[in-house]
Amino acid sequence: MFLKTLHLRSFRNYAEQQVKFQAQKTILVGNNAQGKSNLLEAVELLATLKSHRATRDRDLILEGAAAGQILATLERLHGESELLITLRSSGRRTLSLNQEALRRQIDFWAF
Numbered sequence: 001m002f003l004k005t006l007h008l009r010s011f012r013n014y015a016e017q018q019v020k021f022q023a024q025k026t027i028l029v030g031n032n033a034q035g036k037s038n039l040l041e042a043v044e045l046l047a048t049l050k051s052h053r054a055t056r057d058r059d060l061i062l063e064g065a066a067a068g069q070i071l072a073t074l075e076r077l078h079g080e081s082e083l084l085i086t087l088r089s090s091g092r093r094t095l096s097l098n099q100e101a102l103r104r105q106i107d108f109w110a111f
Contacts, residue, residue: 003043004080005073010065011087012038042070046083049095049105058089066090083108 002024008014013035028036041051045060054060061068068087073080084096095102102108 001076004075007071010062010068057087061089
């Protein structure tokens with residue numbers, strides 16, 4: 001399995017950013033404070049539903065925005081899967097798998 005695309009909306013310092021990964025291994029290069037760690041944190045959230053840098057979802061959302069999103073496309077043996085995390089500053093996060101809302105967080109990895 002590997003990450004094919006990552007689309008961030010109002011996440012950390014990104015108002016809107018889409019990244020396409022061409023290979024299973026990727027090296028992120030850039031100056032300080034350009035958002036490399038924020039990209040990695042988004043991947044961490046997809047993998048674990050936790051952040052090592054923040055305990056509250058509202059800390060992950062771009063300042064001034066009501067919500068933030070992480071949308072990813074994964075390539076798996078049986079095909080592609082789409083994962084979506086919507087973070088809200090005023091409420092609970094929601095999770096979707098292949099555009100279907102999930103009622104339990106544990107179902108996020110059951111694909």
